[in-house]
Amino acid sequence: MRYVLPPLVAWAIAQITKLILASVKERRLDLRVLAQTGGMPSSHAAIVSGLTTAVGRIDGLRSATFAIALILSFVVMYDAQGVRRAAGRQAAVLNRLVEDVFAMRGIQEYRVRELLGHTPVEVLVGAALGVGVGLLPF
Numbered sequence: 001m002r003y004v005l006p007p008l009v010a011w012a013i014a015q016i017t018k019l020i021l022a023s024v025k026e027r028r029l030d031l032r033v034l035a036q037t038g039g040m041p042s043s044h045a046a047i048v049s050g051l052t053t054a055v056g057r058i059d060g061l062r063s064a065t066f067a068i069a070l071i072l073s074f075v076v077m078y079d080a081q082g083v084r085r086a087a088g089r090q091a092a093v094l095n096r097l098v099e100d101v102f103a104m105r106g107i108q109e110y111r112v113r114e115l116l117g118h119t120p121v122e123v124l125v126g127a128a129l130g131v132g133v134g135l136l137p138f
Contacts, residue, residue, distance in 0.1 A: 005054075006050045007048070007051040010132075014126055017041055038117060038118055040122045042077070042123045044080040044123075045127040049126070049129075052134065
């Protein structure tokens with residue numbers, strides 16, 4: 001439980017923070033943000049950095065488990081702000097293209113989901129949250 005609790009707490013705090021920020025912005029409670037990707041802070045970054053920090057605190061920074069968790073964190077955070085964000089930008093372009101083509105023909109088509117990834121700041125804040133929670137003695 002010592003390894004599982006910090007990342008789960010970091011994830012929960014990130015999700016609650018995301019819900020509060022989105023609800024304030026929209027001026028209404030928007031529970032849909034809990035099921036969506038993207039947004040401030042990154043819960044992906046929070047959960048993996050919470051795990052990595054907890055493993056480093058418990059097993060030590062020279063342990064194999066810390067090295068594995070650290071590499072996993074880098075991959076997840078890179079994907080969250082890099083690859084998935086680029087896919088979201090491509091989806092936005094595709095949606096505009098589809099709208100133009102189908103508007104000419106009078107056909108309705110479903111939109112591709114655009115908000116897929118995080119900005120670097122969202123990932124950084126999520127990672128800082130995870131590190132902070134991971135340092136707490138559970």
